[in-house]
Amino acid sequence: MTAVIGGQGAAAAVQPADLQVAGRRRNRRRRTAIWIGRVALAVIVIGGWQWFTAEGWVDKFFFGQPSQIWNSLVTLFSRGTAFGSIWENLWVTAKEAFGGFLLGTLAGVVLGILLGSNRYLSAVVGPYIRIVNSIPRIILGSIFIVAFGLGTFPKVLLAAVLVFFIVFFNAFQGVREVDQNLIANVRVLGASPVQVARHVTIPSAMTWIIASLHTAFGFAIVGALVAEVLGAQKGIGLIISQAQGTFDPDTVFACMVIIAVVTLGAEFLISLLEHRLLKWRPPSRSEAPAI
Amino acid sequence: MLRNQSHRRPKGPSRVDQPAGIDIVGLTKRYLTPKGEAFTAIKDVTLAVEPGQFCSIVGPTGCGKSTTLAQVSGLEKPSAGSVTVGGTPVNGITDGVSYMFQADALFPWKTVLHNVMMGPILLGTPKREAAQLATDWIRRVGLAGFEDRYPHQLSGGMRKRVAMAAALINDPRILLMDEPFGALDAQTKIIMQNELLKLWEELRPSVLFITHDLDEAVALSDRVVIMTSSPGAVKDVFDVDLPRPRGNVQEIRHEQRFLELQERIWQSLKDEVTRAYARSAGAAA
Numbered sequence: 001m002t003a004v005i006g007g008q009g010a011a012a013a014v015q016p017a018d019l020q021v022a023g024r025r026r027n028r029r030r031r032t033a034i035w036i037g038r039v040a041l042a043v044i045v046i047g048g049w050q051w052f053t054a055e056g057w058v059d060k061f062f063f064g065q066p067s068q069i070w071n072s073l074v075t076l077f078s079r080g081t082a083f084g085s086i087w088e089n090l091w092v093t094a095k096e097a098f099g100g101f102l103l104g105t106l107a108g109v110v111l112g113i114l115l116g117s118n119r120y121l122s123a124v125v126g127p128y129i130r131i132v133n134s135i136p137r138i139i140l141g142s143i144f145i146v147a148f149g150l151g152t153f154p155k156v157l158l159a160a161v162l163v164f165f166i167v168f169f170n171a172f173q174g175v176r177e178v179d180q181n182l183i184a185n186v187r188v189l190g191a192s193p194v195q196v197a198r199h200v201t202i203p204s205a206m207t208w209i210i211a212s213l214h215t216a217f218g219f220a221i222v223g224a225l226v227a228e229v230l231g232a233q234k235g236i237g238l239i240i241s242q243a244q245g246t247f248d249p250d251t252v253f254a255c256m257v258i259i260a261v262v263t264l265g266a267e268f269l270i271s272l273l274e275h276r277l278l279k280w281r282p283p284s285r286s287e288a289p290a291i
Numbered sequence: 292m293l294r295n296q297s298h299r300r301p302k303g304p305s306r307v308d309q310p311a312g313i314d315i316v317g318l319t320k321r322y323l324t325p326k327g328e329a330f331t332a333i334k335d336v337t338l339a340v341e342p343g344q345f346c347s348i349v350g351p352t353g354c355g356k357s358t359t360l361a362q363v364s365g366l367e368k369p370s371a372g373s374v375t376v377g378g379t380p381v382n383g384i385t386d387g388v389s390y391m392f393q394a395d396a397l398f399p400w401k402t403v404l405h406n407v408m409m410g411p412i413l414l415g416t417p418k419r420e421a422a423q424l425a426t427d428w429i430r431r432v433g434l435a436g437f438e439d440r441y442p443h444q445l446s447g448g449m450r451k452r453v454a455m456a457a458a459l460i461n462d463p464r465i466l467l468m469d470e471p472f473g474a475l476d477a478q479t480k481i482i483m484q485n486e487l488l489k490l491w492e493e494l495r496p497s498v499l500f501i502t503h504d505l506d507e508a509v510a511l512s513d514r515v516v517i518m519t520s521s522p523g524a525v526k527d528v529f530d531v532d533l534p535r536p537r538g539n540v541q542e543i544r545h546e547q548r549f550l551e552l553q554e555r556i557w558q559s560l561k562d563e564v565t566r567a568y569a570r571s572a573g574a575a576a
């Protein structure tokens with residue numbers, strides 16, 4: 001029994017030390033090669049873009065230029081925008097996206113788990129959910145702006161709607177995939193429906209829900225930005241639509257960069273949460289490099 | 292956890308459940324197939340398990356063995372007939388039952404300790420007490436030191452031990468086992484059978500044990516029930532009079548009496564298996 005657990009140590013002991021050193025060296029070389037490739041790819045794409053626009057093969061009036069985008073970024077942060085400092089605008093957009101993300105996730109998880117565990121409800125509502133899912137929900141932004149004005153609320157709402165469906169479907173599916181043996185097991189042990197949900201259904205669906213959060217946050221940002229483009233008094237989306245009006249692709253690209261950084265940050269936080277909540281999962285096999 | 296306590300039945304030393312007998316009378320279970328036809332899984336099954344008896348059900352695949360267990364546990368309701376446990380007709384989930392499946396129904400997101408703790412926790416036992424009880428049971432199944440591991444970090448045999456501790460921790464009156472060792476390799480299987488016999492002889496719950504393995508059935512049981520397939524029905528019941536404690540199941544297989552019984556029961560089972568195999572081969576062709 002212990003041999004299974006101690007297997008790794010035993011294997012290492014059998015191997016001569018220099019084999020291990022050679023394996024490590026090869027592993028390090030492989031990682032260096034990967035990083036060289038990554039940097040080269042970035043240099044080729046960004047450098048090529050700069051070069052092509054500088055030579056005039058591609059018109060920088062329409063497609064921007066990396067150096068100009070950098071200048072726009074500097075301007076945005078040093079001189080601010082027509083609607084206040086960039087931080088102020090970024091804060092507004094981030095607030096809307098996070099608000100929508102939280103609202104949509106909460107609603108998605110609750111409804112997904114409720115409908116997933118109730119056969120009758122899911123049968124009744126199922127077709128309607130599918131219909132609503134097939135309409136282009138981003139258009140709802142227009143309606144929200146008209147109905148709720150130019151403030152924060154319609155942006156939060158649009159982001160929440162986009163997030164909701166992603167999280168909802170995953171939670172719903174997650175509940176459906178629960179191991180029926182586990183449920184039978186705890187029911188025989190005398191679990192009430194609430195206990196079945198608490199100990200089996202929700203933890204089991206959590207894998208699916210967490211996986212959906214990565215995509216969901218991207219959609220929260222999209223929702224907030226699009227709603228801002230449609231009509232706002234502040235926010236990155238407003239800066240973008242303003243830049244579009246003044247034929248300034250560099251500022252649009254600069255805003256894209258800013259938003260990308262924010263999204264990567266949020267993505268990182270979600271990954272942390274994922275590691276914490278799903279630490280019981282077996283590590284994936286590919287993480288151990290063969291030597 | 293504590294807020295769930297209100298509606299839980301208290302269960303402690305005051306519990307007077309001696310091992311309960313199981314009486315199954317005229318049990319019939321029909322299902323509706325997806326095509327809309329009625330399918331009879333088991334028909335008129337009548338069998339009795341004495342209190343504290345170890346009873347195995349053997350039969351070809353698809354003869355409704357698992358269906359029978361589901362009716363005893365109260366997870367499903369019979370279409371006709373009745374199941375009585377300890378003198379009380381089954382209606383809803385039967386009290387004091389534990390289940391063990393072929394797939395080790397462990398919570399992958401809980402550690403060994405928390406998996407084993409589930410039984411007492413669901414009965415409303417305070418967390419600390421449940422943890423103590425679970426630690427004790429983990430030691431009894433020989434897994435001391437593995438309390439903080441997750442199921443995926445254990446071997447198949449170790450997971451079975453965890454499942455066994457989780458099933459026995461509540462001191463069940465009735466233990467339902469649905470091919471619990473079916474997926475294990477031969478050596479591990481023997482170890483687990485010995486382990487099960489040892490623990491069963493300490494606690495003496497009534498056991499309904501489903502298996503395909505006739506040797507296993509004879510070595511472990513006091514009574515072996517042979518079931519026929521489609522619809523499932525009881526064909527023969529054999530009482531196994533090998534003395535208890537049985538000792539090592541590996542050695543008992545070579546005893547004269549074991550071989551005689553095994554041969555007699557196999558004669559009854561053989562026809563069924565052949566018939567079921569011919570039918571499935573015919574259906575596949």
